[in-house]
Amino acid sequence: MYITNWDDFQKAAEDIYASSPDTTRYVHTFHGAAGELVLKVTNDQTVVKYKTNQATDLKKFIKLNLSLMEQMQNKPVNV
Structure with a gap:
């Protein structure tokens, strides 16, 4: 499912990672012909x-x- 609001997507992505850091994958692809950036976060359940x-x-x-x-390296987030 595509999330249309960035803040909702970022929160969902960070929540997925926090709930299962060992199985979470984060992929980004750029479709040059359409000029679209697609981000996908999954842990095989969500x-x-x-x-x-x-x-x-x-x-x-x-x-x-x-x-x-930073979360993957266990460092504090300074963003």
Whole structure:
């Protein structure tokens, strides 16, 4: 299912990771012809997706990447 609100997607993605860090996967793909960025987070039980074609969402995407990477490395989040 695609989530249309960024804040809802980010919260859902972080919740999925927090509930099952060993099985969570985070994938991003860019469809150049359509100019769309698609983000997907899953733990094999829950799947959330976010799709955008807005350049302004790039900073949000980078911030989410940083947050998840810090959690994966067990570092405090300083975003």
